[in-house]
Amino acid sequence: EVLLVESGGGLVQPGGSLRLSCAASGFAFRNYSMNWVRQAPGKGLEWISYISSSITTKYYAESVKGRFTISRDNGKSSLYLQMSGLRDEDTAVYYCAREYDGGDYYLLDFWGRGALVSVSS
Amino acid sequence: QPVLTQPPSSSASPGESARLTCTLSSDINVKNYNIYWFQQKPGSPPRFLVYYYSDSDKGLGSGVPSRFSGAKDTSANTGILLISGLQSEDEADYYCLLWATTAWVFGGGTKLTVL
Numbered sequence: 001e002v003l004l005v006e007s008g009g010g011l012v013q014p015g016g017s018l019r020l021s022c023a024a025s026g027f028a029f030r031n032y033s034m035n036w037v038r039q040a041p042g043k044g045l046e047w048i049s050y051i052s053s054s055i056t057t058k059y060y061a062e063s064v065k066g067r068f069t070i071s072r073d074n075g076k077s078s079l080y081l082q083m084s085g086l087r088d089e090d091t092a093v094y095y096c097a098r099e100y101d102g103g104d105y106y107l108l109d110f111w112g113r114g115a116l117v118s119v120s121s
Numbered sequence: 122q123p124v125l126t127q128p129p130s131s132s133a134s135p136g137e138s139a140r141l142t143c144t145l146s147s148d149i150n151v152k153n154y155n156i157y158w159f160q161q162k163p164g165s166p167p168r169f170l171v172y173y174y175s176d177s178d179k180g181l182g183s184g185v186p187s188r189f190s191g192a193k194d195t196s197a198n199t200g201i202l203l204i205s206g207l208q209s210e211d212e213a214d215y216y217c218l219l220w221a222t223t224a225w226v227f228g229g230g231t232k233l234t235v236l
Contacts, residue, residue, distance in 0.1 A: 014201075025175065035225065037167075038223075038228075042218065044214075044227060044228075045159075045161075045167060045216055045218075045227045045230070046227065046229040047225035047226070047227060050224075050225070059223045059224055061224060062122070064142045069152075090232070095166055095167075102180075104174075104178070104235060105155045105172055105174065105178075105180070106155075106171060106220055107157065107169060107180075108157070108169065108218070108225070109169050109183075111166035111168075112165055113166055114166060121183075
């Protein structure tokens with residue numbers, strides 16, 4: 001069974017930092033690209049970052065570029081999101097999502113249950 | 122970055138069909154993209170439903186009933202999610218998604234109410 005479990009969320013002050021983790025199991029983690037997607041309270045989904053299986057390629061949404069860093073440890077089957085310079089508008093549930101490569105299509109096929117990050121003074 | 126526009130809400134009665142739309146900004150052409158659809162219920166992560174490129178290139182998520190299907194209206198530059206035989210359990214938020222070379226782009230979501 002594919003499982004993605006996020007951890008590391010919590011309350012942080014504006015300007016602070018936080019590191020999210022996503023522990024993967026039930027599949028060959030090193031063979032899959034991964035993504036972070038967030039959802040502010042009562043709002044829609046917002047993609048924020050991508051990392052390739054080989055770690056050679058990383059992409060970021062403009063809203064987090066320069067403040068957030070995505071990384072992964074294939075030996076530990078884990079995905080990370082280092083967040084710094086946090087702002088009120090970063091308050092959201094953060095999901096990690098596996099990206100399936102179907103050849104001529106890609107797909108965010110499995111998602112974790114999310115970790116809540118609250119930015120407030 | 123392209124923009125995907127979804128109506129904020131839609132409603133239909135049980136047994137009827139629902140047609141949810143996702144209109145792409147004019148800088149991109151729906152003909153060239155896989156359009157993905159997700160369902161999200163309160164307190165749960167999104168669930169992949171379908172992807173649609175063409176009638177010969179489409180797919181359904183694992184365990185997703187065949188009542189869900191995708192389509193395109195190329196004249197309106199729009200991706201479409203079709204749900205037939207609506208059930209009360211279909212009441213949820215629905216999001217469209219596409220891959221725009223270096224980023225995934227979500228639509229704003231449509232809240233579907235099954236009356």
